Amino acid sequence: MKTEPVSLELAERDESTGRVEAFSDGIFGVAITLLALEIGVEEYQGATDASLLAHIAELWPKYLAYINSFATVLLMWLAHHQMFKFIKKPNSSLILTNGLLLLIVALVPFPTKTVGQFIDTEARNVAVEFYTGYFLLVNFAFLLVWRIAAAKSKGLLHAFATHEVVATVSKSYQIGVLINLICFGLSFVNPWLGIGANVISWIYWAVSFKE
């Protein structure tokens, strides 16, 4: 029968990770691009060159928040791809946990604009604690996806993901959570320290990134 091979091929393709990756990519990509929507100078009467320049300059907290969130989500996106290279086929739990991660990632614009709007006000402590706390949550969700994927009894990983490989990857994700926990803790000491630690952490991840 002519339809058989086609349907089998489809079924096989659907068991691979392509579909889950594609919809994850879509959400990561749109969420990261929407971050830019927050940045702009409102129209106002009597604009002059000097006042516009001042307005552009005083948006620096939003630039900082934008760069920090964009870089962090981009690096997480790269890590997400690397994680899925180890996965042979997703099961229901993995798809749903990944969905939870996407739900959290899609909301990154919210803490980002909060820190951009309030870091330059008396509310900076709460703004930065919320921001670093949110990225701690993102990292928890990321580690959770890996936990589900690497569960030994389920056999979701490729054969080349040996016990040693899994242990190394797990450790690197745990370090990610730990670093975010430190950033979160430092935010309570001083908001600039919290943000600074956050910036240093993604610079560190970028430098140590291996394709």
Next chain:
Amino acid sequence: MKTEPVSLELAERDESTGRVEAFSDGIFGVAITLLALEIGVEEYQGATDASLLAHIAELWPKYLAYINSFATVLLMWLAHHQMFKFIKKPNSSLILTNGLLLLIVALVPFPTKTVGQFIDTEARNVAVEFYTGYFLLVNFAFLLVWRIAAAKSKGLLHAFATHEVVATVSKSYQIGVLINLICFGLSFVNPWLGIGANVISWIYWAVSFKE
């Protein structure tokens, strides 16, 4: 002739469901990510840590609406993929009915922000009725797409979609509509009951989800 095989291959690919799925995915993915745009604290004079924390906390209806809509649309997206695994090739009616579903799904941000804005006001009854009613509409459209796909005379399904399989799938989608009808009905009794039923329904779907 050299162009023949290429064109045939193209024609074949175009008869498969890939294209319809890809543009459906795009709209599901962007619509779901745009839900996050509604959430934020407006800039205000004299911000303090305490007041910002209060503002973040009082946004809880928007978080509830966001999580509920994101989870529901994500599960529908997964169901949409599963449905299309059964479809061998779409015909015009299927493509257009699917387009109607997308038109409705793309507007989910509207009832979502309505419920997020008004559930904490005296307008909560109408807000929740509108919200649960909208998801009833989404589920109707979803069932309609399946009805068109499974129409016996058209032969749009793969051979492995036997009479029993089709009956099982149809029943599960009808149950989906029924559950949404109950949520809609409960909204008229009490808005919190309506929203609560909605939350329970997607948790149930998530738990019973089979890849």
Next chain:
Amino acid sequence: MKTEPVSLELAERDESTGRVEAFSDGIFGVAITLLALEIGVEEYQGATDASLLAHIAELWPKYLAYINSFATVLLMWLAHHQMFKFIKKPNSSLILTNGLLLLIVALVPFPTKTVGQFIDTEARNVAVEFYTGYFLLVNFAFLLVWRIAAAKSKGLLHAFATHEVVATVSKSYQIGVLINLICFGLSFVNPWLGIGANVISWIYWAVSFKE
């Protein structure tokens, strides 16, 4: 040499229409989903069930504009895919003209919100003329892409796109422009007539759509 076949394969893939179609799809899909952002009820003090219901009801011009634009762009997207099935490989002119079409399509949210905001005011004549005039422009750009693609001397079409096929397709696109010209003209007679003709035109296209 090992790299040769890879590069050849890449070169071949790049000469096909896949890439142009993928970025066109992205823009069509995002533009269509952004239409929904315009629709919402502003938060206001003293909301009651009755007032919220009234506010939701009085948004009807925006629903009309949304449905009309979504349906029109979706049908154009389907037509765009069908057009590209005939194209063997794009040349520079085709890619750039298609880029012009995308520039125009991406701005569809502007006339859509204009008609949604002003059709219920004394400015309805200009709002509808602008709206129908804009879709006339979209259809012109669409016809222009086909003209470039079908230029006999360039050989961009597949062999199965015979003289008769090209003539039939050209005629159907010219009819599209003509119908939009009529809608535009009727807008000057009466705005409701212009919008009504627009609605009828996409219903007609949907009914006559052949996959």
Next chain:
Amino acid sequence: MKTEPVSLELAERDESTGRVEAFSDGIFGVAITLLALEIGVEEYQGATDASLLAHIAELWPKYLAYINSFATVLLMWLAHHQMFKFIKKPNSSLILTNGLLLLIVALVPFPTKTVGQFIDTEARNVAVEFYTGYFLLVNFAFLLVWRIAAAKSKGLLHAFATHEVVATVSKSYQIGVLINLICFGLSFVNPWLGIGANVISWIYWAVSFKE
């Protein structure tokens, strides 16, 4: 073993440029479509046909900014694809530098709305200098990506990217930076001269574009 070929195939695919290109395309495509969100006429009391027409007409600086940014980013997107045809496989540095380019491209809506809002005010000098300066930055980032890709010692390019080819491509990107530097310089002489040079530059690129 059955899983081996699958995993090898996956690994191979992942070493190619497909993934980097796909996420670049996503960000280019969403960023370009979001440009349209800035354009619209606010709702106002007592709208008449004449006043709406006047409002639509007086948005001309926004149309100019939209067309200019859309065209520039679209041409850069095409150039990005052509660049990646030469790349055999990306390394970490290339992926990260490309990420920096995306971070900058995703923020193009910001200078675009700035110039659209202020070119018609006394702040036009700063607005245009900011705008042309931003595109100079975009072009620098683009050149940087190519520098990383073409670094001789790394062997990231296909064999068909000979020394001559690389030299030609490098020169064309350097000319791009130079042209943007001239536009930036001219903005300080006169804002209209700066914008005019910008428009001329993308028309020139479009005309000289070779698929």
